[in-house]
Amino acid sequence: MRIDASDVRKTYGDVTALDGLSLTVPSGSTFGIIGTNGAGKSTLFRLLVGHDRPDAGTVSVGGTDVTEDGRRIRERVGYLPEHVGFPDGLTGREVLGVHRAMRGLSKDGRTAEAIERVGLTADEADRRVSGYSNGMQRRLGLATVLLPDPDVLILDEPTAGLDPRGVDEFHAIVEEITSETDATVVFCSHVLGEVERLCDRAAVLHDGRVRAAGSVDELAAEAEAAADRDGDSATRSGRDRDGLRAAFREAVGDDAAHDARVGKGRADDATADREEVAP
Template sequence: MQHPPTAGAAIALRSLTKRYGGHTAVDGLTLEIARGSVCGLLGGNGAGKTTTIGMIMGLILPTSGEARVLGADMATDRHRVLGRMNFESPYVDMPHRLTVRQNLDVFARLYGLKDRRARVAALAAQLSLDAFMDRPAGALSAGQKTRVALAKALLNSPDVLLLDEPTASLDPDTADWVRGLIEDDRRARGTTILLASHNMAEVERLCDRVVVMRTGRIVADGTVASLKARFGRDTLEQVFLDVARGTGNDSMEETAA
C-alpha cells in the first residue's frame, strides 16, 4: 500500500502526474524514498521513468501533484537543494572539445566549489582518471566516459544522487568496478540513490528496494526478495517481464495495493 510522503524522506512524491496533451506519462505517483537508501526504478520503455526523474530534478514541471527532494518542492524551490543533489547518465555527453580536466573544472565552478582543484584531483585519483585528464572528452572510450560522468556527479558530494543506466555499454569488468565505486561512496557518505536501470543484476546488487512502473503507474514495490516471492519467480528479470507484460502469479492491481 502506498503512503503519503513524510518530511523525513529524501525524495517524496505525492500524486505526481504529468500529461502531454492527451497522453499521461506519469499517473498519480505517491512514493517516498528514505534517506541513505538505494531505490531501483524499473520499467519498460515508455513506462514513465525518465519523466519521473525529470520532475524529481525540477527539469519538468508536473501537471499536478508534487515532487520534493530534501523537503524542497522541485517545481518552485529547487534552488534550495540543487547544490545537494546530482545526476549521472552515460547518455549525457560533456563538451567533446574540452579536456576531462577542463570539463570537471567547469562543473566544479558551476557547483560553487571553493577548493575545486583539490576536489577534482581527489576524484581523479579515486576513479583512476589521471591517465586521460588532459585528453578531449570526445576521444574517450565508453568506460572512460562513464568514469568521468560519475566524477562529475560526485563533485559536489551530493546527498541525493540520480543514476540513469550508470553502467550501460560497459564490459562486465568495468561495470563491476563502477558499481563498487557507487557502493563505496554510498557507505562512506550515506548518499540516497535513485537508480534507473535495465540491468537486473545491477539492481539486485545495489538496491535495498525496487519500484516497478508500467504505463505511468507504480505496479510493484518491495525488496528484491519480496518481489521474487510475490511473483513466484527465481530472478528479478522474470519479475520484470511479468510486470511489463501484465502476466505472472500476482496481478498488478494486487501488487500496487
C-alpha cells in the same frame, strides 16, 4: 535524504508519461527503478531534479518541494542523465573545472577526490575527452555529479552501453559510494541483475505508475507467492524463480514483460545478457 513523489501526473501533448505516480525512497537507501521502455523513468528523474515540473501532484527531496526551491535541490542532488555530452576539445579535468565553476564551487573543490572516486587516473583526467572510451565518459559524468558531495544521486541507466567489464567497474564505484557515504542513490535500469546486486529497495514502473515497490527480497517473495497462488505452471516448475524477474513479470503482466527489453543479467554479464523476459 528521503524522496517523496505523490500522485504525480505529467503529460507531453497527448502522451501521458506519469499517471498518478506515488513513490517513497527512504533516506540512505540504494533504490532501483525498473520498467518497460516508455514507462516514465526518465520523466520521473527530470521531475526529481527540478528540470521539469509535474502537471499535478508533489515531488519533494529531503522535505523540500522541488518546484518551490529548485536551487536547493540542485545543490544537494546529483543527476546523471542517460546521455551526457562533453566538449571534445577539453580534458576530463577541464570539464570538471567548468562544472565546478557553473556550480559556484570553490576552486580547489573536490576535483581530485571525484577523479579518484570514479577510478580515472591522473593521466586519463588530463587527456582530451574526445579520446575517451564510453566507460571513461560514464566515469567522468559521474565525477561531475559527485563534485558537490551530493546527498542524493540520481542515475539514469548509468551502465547502458558499457561492456561487461565497464558495467562491473561501474557497479564497484557505486558500491563504494553507498558503503562509504550516507548518500541516497536512485538509478533506473533494464538489467534486473544489477538492481539485485546494488539495491536494497526497488520499484517497478509501468505506464507511468508504480506497479510494485518494496525491498528487493520482499518483491521477489511476493511475486513467487502470487504465482504459486495463481498456480502458475512456469513458476511452479522453477523456471521463473529468480527474484526480481518474477516480480517484474507479476507487476507488468505477461504481455508487457514479454515485450520488454529487460535482462535477467547477472552482475558480471549485464550487457551481454540483455534478453527478453519470457512469460
